[in-house]
Amino acid sequence: MPLSNQTEPNIPIVDFKHWDERHGRQQIAQSLVDGCRDVGFVNIINHGISEAEIQEAFDWTKRLFDLTHEEKMRAPHPPGPDVHRGYSYPGLEKVSQVYGVDADREHVGKALREVKDCKESYEIGSEDNSFMPNVWLPEDVLPGFRDFGLSFYWKCNTVAQKILTALATGLQLDSADTLTQVHSGDYNQLRLLHYPPIKAEELEKQTSARMPAHSDWGSITLLFQDDCGGLQVEDPREKGRFIDATPIKNGLIMNVGDMLMRWSNAVDYLKSTLHRVTLPPLSDRFEGKDRLTRERYSIPYFLTPDMNTVVQCMEACKRLTGAPKYEPVKAGEYLQMRAKLQYEA
Numbered sequence: 001m002p003l004s005n006q007t008e009p010n011i012p013i014v015d016f017k018h019w020d021e022r023h024g025r026q027q028i029a030q031s032l033v034d035g036c037r038d039v040g041f042v043n044i045i046n047h048g049i050s051e052a053e054i055q056e057a058f059d060w061t062k063r064l065f066d067l068t069h070e071e072k073m074r075a076p077h078p079p080g081p082d083v084h085r086g087y088s089y090p091g092l093e094k095v096s097q098v099y100g101v102d103a104d105r106e107h108v109g110k111a112l113r114e115v116k117d118c119k120e121s122y123e124i125g126s127e128d129n130s131f132m133p134n135v136w137l138p139e140d141v142l143p144g145f146r147d148f149g150l151s152f153y154w155k156c157n158t159v160a161q162k163i164l165t166a167l168a169t170g171l172q173l174d175s176a177d178t179l180t181q182v183h184s185g186d187y188n189q190l191r192l193l194h195y196p197p198i199k200a201e202e203l204e205k206q207t208s209a210r211m212p213a214h215s216d217w218g219s220i221t222l223l224f225q226d227d228c229g230g231l232q233v234e235d236p237r238e239k240g241r242f243i244d245a246t247p248i249k250n251g252l253i254m255n256v257g258d259m260l261m262r263w264s265n266a267v268d269y270l271k272s273t274l275h276r277v278t279l280p281p282l283s284d285r286f287e288g289k290d291r292l293t294r295e296r297y298s299i300p301y302f303l304t305p306d307m308n309t310v311v312q313c314m315e316a317c318k319r320l321t322g323a324p325k326y327e328p329v330k331a332g333e334y335l336q337m338r339a340k341l342q343y344e345a
Contacts, residue, residue, distance in 0.1 A: 010243050011039055011233065011253070017046035019162065025169060032163070033170030033270075036256050040273030041233050044222075045251045048159050053152070054224055054250060060148050061297050064122055065194040067142065075137040077123070081339040084189065085123045086135030090196065091116045093342055097214045097274070103340040112341060118208050119195045119277075124149040126186040131307055131332070149190065156222055156301040157185040163220060163254060164303070171264065173316050179263075183219065187304040187331075195230070195277065195296040200286055203279050203293075210296075211277035213242075216257040217338045218304040223253045228296040229280035234273055244281045258338070259305060259331060265313045265321040307332035 012035040018024035035042035064072070075086045077093075096112050103109070125132050127150065136146050164179040173179070195210050202208040210230065225231060225247040232242035233255075245253055261272035277296070285294050305311065312328035313321075 010235070011035075011041050011043055011245055013043045013045060013248070013251075015045050016048070016162070016166075019166070025166070029166040029170035031170075032166050036167070036270045039233065039236055040271030041245060041253060041255045041275070043248050043251050044163070044254050045248065047252055048162065049155055049252075051250045053155065056148070057152050057224065057299055058226060058297055060145060060152075061192045061194065061299060064142060064145065064192060065120060065297075071137070071141050072120075072122075074141055075122070075135045077343070078135065079343075080345045081341070081343040082336070083132045084339065084342075085125060085132055087137075088121045088123070088343075090118050090120050093117060093119075093121065095212050095214050096341060097212075098341055099338050103337075109341045109344070113344075115206060115209050115212075117211065118198050118202075119193060119210055121194070122192045124153055124190040124192070125188065126153065128186045131187065132189075153188070153190045153301075154185070156190060157188060157303075159252075160188070160220065160222060160301065160303045161185070163222075167220075167260070171314075171316060173314060178314070179219070182305045182309040183303060184306050187306055188218075189302040189304065191300045191302065193296075193298045193300065195228075195293075195298075197287070197292040197295050200279055200291040200293055209278075213274045213276040215272040215274055216255060216302060217259070217335055218257040218302045219260045219263075220257055220303045221255050222301040222303070223255070224299040225253070226297045228294050229285065230277045230293075230296055231275065231298070232278060233275045236271065236273070242276065242278075245275070246281075257302070259311045259334065262311050262326050262329070263314050263317070265317045265325055269317055269321050304335065305331040307335075 014031045014035060016028060019028055032042060072087045077086045077088045094112050094117055098108055125134055161180050164183060165176050168176050168178045227247055231245040233245050235241040235243050256270045256272050258272045261270050264270040309331045310328050311331055313324035
């Protein structure tokens, strides 16, 4: 799936090519933190996963979603919001920015689900995560898929650990290992996503959605995109206005999640920015009289702290931003709160 070489100018590009050379680390780390402060989203190139490995991941993703519904349902997403693994068919999941007290109101969840999310996904985690055990397809349905999923999961974790080290360096934390020490890798999530073709009119009139505006819950997210387009990021200069996050060939886009925002002391420092998936930006991406969108594939990797980690403002960030904006919270408790309306109980 070839990607465009163009990128939205408002989203910075950070090159990790010289990360392993000691003299280059500080500049890379500072550029990364600056981008996370300004936008909350950063394009990363020379991240450590090869073009061939990215292409293989998209090939497996397409093969997975080309299976029949009956075959994909051999690994169904468990009922309710507590375990996020296996296959979710279009309309099963509902993404939103509603949580806390509002999530306890029955009419809120019902109203959200009146607009269907038109996407399907498959979630993969660590085999050592007893909190969310994996749900695998039988081997004869898609031979080799389990081995691929676990291999790519840990490749992404290696990249994510490097980015965490860069963030700690750029934030001038007490140790470059401050963040990696509470991210074992066992609580991350690899998500394979497919957005089937849909009439552009349904998205324009908001009778259907692809991925509504939301922030990510964890520490950071890494995202690989195909060339279809449609990911948009809220403009940090104008609330409610969204800018296109155009894919970069062989690059990934990294964004700050809620937990890293809390660690760095809320919106005064690193931003957990709203983002969404909607219509692709170019009119020639539509097909036929019904203006069908092209199908879209993407692969996000969500990095999450170990479940018992207490997320609270770090001392180094207090010195920069003042008193903490949020009460301390355990990572597992925060995830459960945010997930409450994601899947119907």
